[in-house]
Protein backbone atom coordinates (compact mmCIF):
# COMPACT_ATOMS: atom_id res chain seq x y z
CA UNK A 250 0.00 0.00 0.00
CA UNK A 251 1.07 3.59 -0.64
CA UNK A 252 3.07 5.39 1.99
CA UNK A 253 1.13 7.88 4.13
CA UNK A 254 -1.70 7.55 6.65
CA UNK A 255 -3.58 4.36 7.56
CA UNK A 256 -6.06 2.97 5.07
CA UNK A 257 -9.80 3.47 5.39
CA UNK A 258 -10.36 -0.04 6.79
CA UNK A 259 -7.54 0.46 9.32
CA UNK A 260 -9.11 3.72 10.48
CA UNK A 261 -12.49 2.01 10.83
CA UNK A 262 -10.98 -0.82 12.86
CA UNK A 263 -9.20 1.66 15.15
CA UNK A 264 -12.45 3.55 15.63
CA UNK A 265 -14.27 0.30 16.56
CA UNK A 266 -11.62 -0.49 19.15
CA UNK A 267 -11.85 3.01 20.61
CA UNK A 268 -15.66 2.79 20.90
CA UNK A 269 -15.45 -0.67 22.45
CA UNK A 270 -12.97 0.60 25.03
CA UNK A 271 -15.21 3.54 25.86
CA UNK A 272 -18.22 1.28 26.26
CA UNK A 273 -16.23 -1.04 28.55
CA UNK A 274 -15.10 1.95 30.57
CA UNK A 275 -18.69 3.15 30.97
CA UNK A 276 -19.87 -0.31 31.94
CA UNK A 277 -17.13 -0.49 34.54
CA UNK A 278 -18.13 2.90 35.91
CA UNK A 279 -21.74 1.71 36.23
CA UNK A 280 -20.64 -1.48 38.00
CA UNK A 281 -18.34 0.31 40.43
CA UNK A 282 -20.98 2.94 41.13
CA UNK A 283 -23.54 0.18 41.84
CA UNK A 284 -21.16 -1.59 44.20
CA UNK A 285 -20.26 1.62 46.03
CA UNK A 286 -23.93 2.23 46.78
CA UNK A 287 -24.06 -1.07 48.68
CA UNK A 288 -23.02 -1.23 52.31
CA UNK A 289 -19.46 -2.64 52.58
CA UNK A 290 -20.71 -5.74 54.44
CA UNK A 291 -23.09 -6.62 51.62
CA UNK A 292 -20.44 -6.65 48.87
CA UNK A 293 -19.37 -10.02 47.49
CA UNK A 294 -15.72 -11.07 47.22
CA UNK A 295 -15.93 -10.54 43.47
CA UNK A 296 -17.26 -7.00 43.95
CA UNK A 297 -14.55 -6.24 46.51
CA UNK A 298 -11.92 -7.35 44.02
CA UNK A 299 -13.42 -5.13 41.30
CA UNK A 300 -13.27 -2.11 43.61
CA UNK A 301 -9.65 -2.86 44.52
CA UNK A 302 -8.78 -2.97 40.82
CA UNK A 303 -10.58 0.29 40.04
CA UNK A 304 -8.96 2.63 42.51
CA UNK A 305 -9.08 5.68 40.18
CA UNK A 306 -12.76 5.20 39.40
CA UNK A 307 -13.59 4.76 43.08
CA UNK A 308 -11.77 8.00 43.96
CA UNK A 309 -13.54 9.89 41.18
CA UNK A 310 -16.98 8.57 42.09
CA UNK A 311 -16.49 9.32 45.78
CA UNK A 312 -15.41 12.87 44.88
CA UNK A 313 -18.50 13.38 42.73
CA UNK A 314 -20.71 12.08 45.50
CA UNK A 315 -19.13 14.44 48.05
CA UNK A 316 -19.66 17.42 45.73
CA UNK A 317 -23.28 16.40 45.15
CA UNK A 318 -23.84 16.10 48.91
CA UNK A 319 -22.22 19.50 49.45
CA UNK A 320 -24.51 21.16 46.90
CA UNK A 321 -27.54 19.47 48.45
CA UNK A 322 -26.57 20.69 51.92
CA UNK A 323 -26.31 24.26 50.61
CA UNK A 324 -29.92 24.08 49.43
CA UNK A 325 -31.19 22.68 52.71
CA UNK A 326 -32.97 24.93 55.16
CA UNK A 327 -31.42 24.49 58.58
CA UNK A 328 -32.84 25.75 61.87
CA UNK A 329 -30.75 26.17 65.00
CA UNK A 330 -32.42 24.55 68.01
CA UNK A 331 -34.25 27.10 70.20
CA UNK A 332 -31.59 27.21 72.95
CA UNK A 333 -28.77 27.64 70.43
CA UNK A 334 -30.71 30.37 68.62
CA UNK A 335 -31.30 32.26 71.88
CA UNK A 336 -27.61 32.07 72.72
CA UNK A 337 -26.68 33.39 69.28
CA UNK A 338 -29.26 36.19 69.51
CA UNK A 339 -27.73 37.31 72.84
CA UNK A 340 -24.40 37.58 71.05
CA UNK A 341 -26.04 39.44 68.16
CA UNK A 342 -27.71 41.86 70.60
CA UNK A 343 -24.28 42.65 72.05
CA UNK A 344 -22.98 43.36 68.56
CA UNK A 345 -25.94 45.64 67.80
CA UNK A 346 -25.43 47.56 71.06
CA UNK A 347 -21.70 47.95 70.48
CA UNK A 348 -21.78 48.77 66.77
CA UNK A 349 -20.74 52.28 65.87
CA UNK A 350 -22.23 52.06 62.39
CA UNK A 351 -24.60 49.20 61.64
CA UNK A 352 -25.89 48.56 58.13
CA UNK A 353 -28.61 45.99 57.44
CA UNK A 354 -28.74 44.06 54.15
CA UNK A 355 -32.07 42.44 53.41
CA UNK A 356 -33.34 39.89 50.90
CA UNK A 357 -36.49 38.01 49.99
CA UNK A 358 -36.42 36.02 53.24
CA UNK A 359 -37.66 38.99 55.24
CA UNK A 360 -40.77 39.33 53.08
CA UNK A 361 -41.89 35.71 52.86
CA UNK A 362 -43.96 36.16 56.01
CA UNK A 363 -45.77 38.90 54.09
CA UNK A 364 -46.61 36.16 51.55
CA UNK A 365 -44.57 37.91 48.90
CA UNK A 366 -42.80 35.45 46.69
CA UNK A 367 -39.21 36.33 45.92
CA UNK A 368 -39.47 39.00 43.26
CA UNK A 369 -36.64 37.79 41.07
CA UNK A 370 -36.11 34.17 42.07
CA UNK A 371 -37.14 31.19 39.92
CA UNK A 372 -40.72 31.35 41.19
CA UNK A 373 -40.59 35.08 41.77
CA UNK A 374 -43.30 37.43 40.72
CA UNK A 375 -41.30 39.00 37.98
CA UNK A 376 -40.06 35.72 36.55
CA UNK A 377 -43.61 34.43 36.37
CA UNK A 378 -44.79 37.61 34.67
CA UNK A 379 -41.98 37.40 32.17
CA UNK A 380 -42.95 33.82 31.31
CA UNK A 381 -46.40 35.17 30.55
CA UNK A 382 -47.91 33.58 33.65
CA UNK A 383 -50.26 35.70 35.64
CA UNK A 384 -49.70 36.66 39.22
CA UNK A 385 -52.58 37.64 41.36
CA UNK A 386 -52.24 41.38 41.87
CA UNK A 387 -54.02 40.88 45.17
CA UNK A 388 -50.99 38.91 46.40
CA UNK A 389 -48.90 42.06 46.31
CA UNK A 390 -51.33 44.70 47.38
CA UNK A 391 -52.33 42.61 50.39
CA UNK A 392 -48.70 42.29 51.51
CA UNK A 393 -47.73 44.34 54.52
CA UNK A 394 -44.46 45.03 56.33
CA UNK A 395 -43.49 42.08 58.51
CA UNK A 396 -42.29 41.99 62.08
CA UNK A 397 -38.76 42.15 60.66
CA UNK A 398 -39.48 45.31 58.63
CA UNK A 399 -41.08 46.98 61.66
CA UNK A 400 -38.17 45.95 63.92
CA UNK A 401 -35.64 47.43 61.50
CA UNK A 402 -37.59 50.70 61.35
CA UNK A 403 -37.61 50.80 65.16
CA UNK A 404 -33.87 50.06 65.35
CA UNK A 405 -33.25 52.90 62.92
CA UNK A 406 -35.42 55.21 64.95
CA UNK A 407 -33.36 54.24 68.01
CA UNK A 408 -30.17 55.06 66.04
CA UNK A 409 -29.02 51.45 66.38
CA UNK A 410 -29.22 50.92 62.60
CA UNK A 411 -27.82 53.58 60.28
CA UNK A 412 -28.76 52.33 56.83
CA UNK A 413 -30.70 49.56 55.08
CA UNK A 414 -29.68 48.08 51.75
CA UNK A 415 -32.36 45.87 50.23
CA UNK A 416 -32.62 43.60 47.22
CA UNK A 417 -36.39 43.53 47.54
CA UNK A 418 -38.63 45.44 45.14
CA UNK A 419 -41.73 45.11 47.30
CA UNK A 420 -41.51 48.57 48.83
CA UNK A 421 -42.10 47.20 52.33
CA UNK A 422 -39.17 49.01 53.96
CA UNK A 423 -40.58 52.32 52.82
CA UNK A 424 -44.03 51.29 54.00
CA UNK A 425 -42.66 50.31 57.42
CA UNK A 426 -41.87 53.97 58.03
CA UNK A 427 -38.16 53.88 57.35
CA UNK A 428 -37.20 57.24 55.78
CA UNK A 429 -36.21 57.02 52.11
CA UNK A 430 -32.81 58.55 52.87
CA UNK A 431 -32.03 55.51 55.03
CA UNK A 432 -32.93 52.93 52.34
CA UNK A 433 -31.13 51.79 49.22
CA UNK A 434 -33.47 49.65 47.15
CA UNK A 435 -30.81 48.27 44.83
CA UNK A 436 -33.25 46.52 42.52
CA UNK A 437 -35.96 49.17 42.55
CA UNK A 438 -39.36 49.64 44.11
CA UNK A 439 -42.51 48.36 42.45
CA UNK A 440 -44.51 51.38 43.68
CA UNK A 441 -42.21 54.02 42.22
CA UNK A 442 -42.01 55.33 38.66
CA UNK A 443 -39.75 58.15 37.56
CA UNK A 444 -39.33 60.76 34.85
CA UNK A 445 -35.72 60.68 33.70
CA UNK A 446 -36.27 63.61 31.30
CA UNK A 447 -36.67 65.96 34.27
CA UNK A 448 -33.57 67.17 36.12
CA UNK A 449 -33.37 66.10 38.85
CA UNK A 450 -35.37 62.99 38.03
CA UNK A 451 -38.96 63.38 39.15
CA UNK A 452 -40.26 60.58 41.31
CA UNK A 453 -43.87 59.38 41.42
CA UNK A 454 -44.83 57.11 44.27
CA UNK A 455 -48.05 55.25 43.46
CA UNK A 456 -50.35 53.11 45.56
CA UNK A 457 -50.33 50.34 42.94
CA UNK A 458 -47.74 48.13 41.26
CA UNK A 459 -46.39 50.23 38.38
CA UNK A 460 -44.57 47.33 36.69
CA UNK A 461 -47.58 45.78 35.01
CA UNK A 462 -46.45 46.60 31.45
CA UNK A 463 -42.71 46.57 31.97
CA UNK A 464 -40.09 43.88 31.44
CA UNK A 465 -36.39 43.38 30.80
CA UNK A 466 -35.10 46.41 28.83
CA UNK A 467 -38.68 47.66 28.55
CA UNK A 468 -39.40 50.05 31.37
CA UNK A 469 -42.06 52.47 30.20
CA UNK A 470 -45.10 52.28 32.41
CA UNK A 471 -47.59 53.88 30.04
CA UNK A 472 -48.02 57.06 32.07
CA UNK A 473 -46.50 60.49 31.44
CA UNK A 474 -44.71 63.04 33.61
CA UNK A 475 -47.12 65.68 34.93
CA UNK A 476 -44.40 68.31 34.54
CA UNK A 477 -42.80 67.65 31.13
CA UNK A 478 -45.02 65.04 29.52
CA UNK A 479 -42.21 62.51 28.95
CA UNK A 480 -42.94 58.80 29.43
CA UNK A 481 -42.44 57.50 32.96
CA UNK A 482 -40.36 54.38 33.61
CA UNK A 483 -40.38 51.85 36.40
CA UNK A 484 -37.38 51.52 38.72
CA UNK A 485 -36.92 47.75 38.64
CA UNK A 486 -33.44 46.42 37.86
CA UNK A 487 -33.81 43.07 36.14
CA UNK A 488 -31.22 40.33 35.89
CA UNK A 489 -28.73 41.38 33.27
CA UNK A 490 -29.42 45.08 33.75
CA UNK A 491 -27.33 47.67 35.46
CA UNK A 492 -29.15 49.97 37.84
CA UNK A 493 -28.28 53.57 37.03
CA UNK A 494 -31.17 55.48 38.61
CA UNK A 495 -30.38 57.67 41.61
CA UNK A 496 -33.57 56.92 43.49
CA UNK A 497 -34.84 54.63 44.84
CA UNK A 498 -31.64 52.62 44.24
CA UNK A 499 -29.63 55.11 46.26
CA UNK A 500 -26.30 53.44 45.44
CA UNK A 501 -24.37 56.42 46.69
CA UNK A 502 -25.79 56.06 50.19
CA UNK A 503 -25.33 52.27 50.07
CA UNK A 504 -21.63 52.48 49.27
CA UNK A 505 -21.06 55.31 51.71
CA UNK A 506 -22.78 53.27 54.43
CA UNK A 507 -20.72 50.19 53.58
CA UNK A 508 -17.50 52.19 53.79
CA UNK A 509 -18.45 53.54 57.24
CA UNK A 510 -19.91 50.29 58.59
CA UNK A 511 -18.18 48.41 61.38
CA UNK A 512 -21.00 45.87 61.50
CA UNK A 513 -23.23 44.40 58.78
CA UNK A 514 -26.35 42.39 59.56
CA UNK A 515 -27.61 40.30 56.62
CA UNK A 516 -31.24 39.20 56.91
CA UNK A 517 -32.97 36.64 54.71
CA UNK A 518 -30.69 36.86 51.71
CA UNK A 519 -28.84 34.07 49.98
CA UNK A 520 -26.24 36.83 49.27
CA UNK A 521 -25.62 35.25 45.88
CA UNK A 522 -26.49 38.49 44.12
CA UNK A 523 -25.27 40.89 46.80
CA UNK A 524 -21.85 39.25 46.91
CA UNK A 525 -21.32 40.41 43.34
CA UNK A 526 -21.22 44.02 44.51
CA UNK A 527 -17.69 44.25 45.97
CA UNK A 528 -18.29 47.80 47.20
CA UNK A 529 -20.85 46.50 49.67
CA UNK A 530 -18.26 44.27 51.33
CA UNK A 531 -15.29 46.66 51.53
CA UNK A 532 -13.21 44.15 49.62
CA UNK A 533 -10.49 46.72 49.02
CA UNK A 534 -9.84 46.92 52.78
CA UNK A 535 -7.62 44.30 54.43
CA UNK A 536 -9.78 41.54 56.00
CA UNK A 537 -9.06 42.71 59.55
CA UNK A 538 -10.53 46.15 58.78
CA UNK A 539 -13.68 44.94 57.03
CA UNK A 540 -17.01 45.19 58.89
CA UNK A 541 -18.02 42.30 61.13
CA UNK A 542 -20.66 40.16 59.44
CA UNK A 543 -23.74 38.72 61.13
CA UNK A 544 -25.89 36.54 58.89
CA UNK A 545 -29.46 35.37 59.53
CA UNK A 546 -30.54 32.89 56.88
CA UNK A 547 -31.95 29.38 56.80
CA UNK A 548 -29.69 28.31 53.95
CA UNK A 549 -26.00 28.43 53.26
CA UNK A 550 -24.60 31.70 51.92
CA UNK A 551 -21.30 32.34 50.14
CA UNK A 552 -20.34 34.73 52.97
CA UNK A 553 -20.80 32.20 55.79
CA UNK A 554 -17.07 31.59 56.12
CA UNK A 555 -16.50 35.32 56.66
CA UNK A 556 -19.26 35.72 59.24
CA UNK A 557 -18.57 36.47 62.89
CA UNK A 558 -21.85 34.65 63.53
CA UNK A 559 -24.33 32.74 61.39
CA UNK A 560 -27.86 32.35 62.75
CA UNK A 561 -30.04 29.68 61.17
CA UNK A 562 -33.56 30.85 61.83
CA UNK A 563 -36.53 32.64 60.33
CA UNK A 564 -36.01 36.39 60.27
CA UNK A 565 -39.18 37.15 62.21
CA UNK A 566 -38.22 34.67 64.96
CA UNK A 567 -34.71 36.07 65.25
CA UNK A 568 -35.88 39.70 65.22
CA UNK A 569 -38.52 39.02 67.88
CA UNK A 570 -35.83 37.51 70.12
CA UNK A 571 -33.41 40.32 69.31
CA UNK A 572 -35.88 43.08 70.13
CA UNK A 573 -36.77 41.29 73.42
CA UNK A 574 -33.08 41.07 74.23
CA UNK A 575 -32.63 44.78 73.48
CA UNK A 576 -35.76 45.65 75.49
CA UNK A 577 -37.38 47.34 72.50
CA UNK A 578 -41.01 47.08 71.52
CA UNK A 579 -41.86 46.30 67.91
CA UNK A 580 -44.44 48.78 66.61
CA UNK A 581 -47.34 47.04 64.90
CA UNK A 582 -47.85 47.92 61.27
CA UNK A 583 -50.84 50.13 60.66
CA UNK A 584 -52.23 50.97 57.23
CA UNK A 585 -53.42 54.23 58.71
CA UNK A 586 -49.82 55.27 59.29
CA UNK A 587 -48.33 53.72 56.16
CA UNK A 588 -46.24 56.56 54.63
CA UNK A 589 -46.97 55.41 51.08
CA UNK A 590 -50.36 57.11 51.20
CA UNK A 591 -48.84 60.49 52.02
CA UNK A 592 -45.94 60.07 49.57
CA UNK A 593 -48.13 59.00 46.67
CA UNK A 594 -48.98 61.21 43.72
CA UNK A 595 -52.61 60.58 42.78
CA UNK A 596 -53.44 59.73 39.18
CA UNK A 597 -54.81 62.61 37.16
CA UNK A 598 -58.14 62.60 35.37
CA UNK A 599 -57.83 60.37 32.33
CA UNK A 600 -55.05 58.25 33.86
CA UNK A 601 -57.30 55.85 35.75
CA UNK A 602 -57.29 53.33 32.91
CA UNK A 603 -53.49 53.16 32.72
CA UNK A 604 -53.27 50.22 35.12
CA UNK A 605 -55.35 47.27 36.21
CA UNK A 606 -53.49 46.36 39.37
CA UNK A 607 -55.37 46.45 42.62
CA UNK A 608 -54.56 49.64 44.51
CA UNK A 609 -53.46 49.67 48.10
CA UNK A 610 -56.13 51.14 50.24
CA UNK A 611 -56.35 52.10 53.82
CA UNK A 612 -58.58 49.84 55.79
CA UNK A 613 -62.26 50.05 55.02
CA UNK A 614 -62.75 50.30 58.74
CA UNK A 615 -62.46 53.50 60.69
CA UNK A 616 -59.02 54.24 62.13
CA UNK A 617 -58.59 52.91 65.64
CA UNK A 618 -59.07 55.53 68.36
CA UNK A 619 -56.03 57.75 68.77
CA UNK A 620 -54.70 56.99 65.30
CA UNK A 621 -54.91 59.61 62.66
CA UNK A 622 -54.65 58.85 59.01
CA UNK A 623 -51.84 60.53 57.12
CA UNK A 624 -53.40 62.83 54.53
CA UNK A 625 -53.10 61.99 50.86
CA UNK A 626 -50.46 63.82 48.83
CA UNK A 627 -49.45 66.42 51.35
CA UNK A 628 -46.62 66.67 53.83
CA UNK A 629 -47.17 64.04 56.51
CA UNK A 630 -48.37 65.38 59.83
CA UNK A 631 -47.75 62.18 61.72
CA UNK A 632 -45.96 62.26 64.98
CA UNK A 633 -43.32 59.75 66.02
CA UNK A 634 -40.98 58.06 63.66
CA UNK A 635 -43.32 57.62 60.73
CA UNK A 636 -42.95 61.18 59.58
CA UNK A 637 -39.17 61.26 59.75
CA UNK A 638 -37.34 61.98 56.58
CA UNK A 639 -40.54 62.09 54.59
CA UNK A 640 -41.15 65.82 54.54
CA UNK A 641 -38.04 66.60 52.56
CA UNK A 642 -38.86 63.93 50.03
CA UNK A 643 -42.41 65.07 49.56
CA UNK A 644 -41.21 68.57 48.83
CA UNK A 645 -38.74 67.33 46.26
CA UNK A 646 -41.25 65.35 44.26
CA UNK A 647 -43.98 67.95 44.55
CA UNK A 648 -45.51 68.50 41.15
CA UNK A 649 -45.88 72.07 40.05
Ligand SMILES: [Zn+2]
Nearest residue numbers: 444447474477
Ligand atom coordinates in the same frame (compact mmCIF):
# COMPACT_ATOMS: atom_id res chain seq x y z
ZN1 LIG B 1 -40.58 65.05 33.52
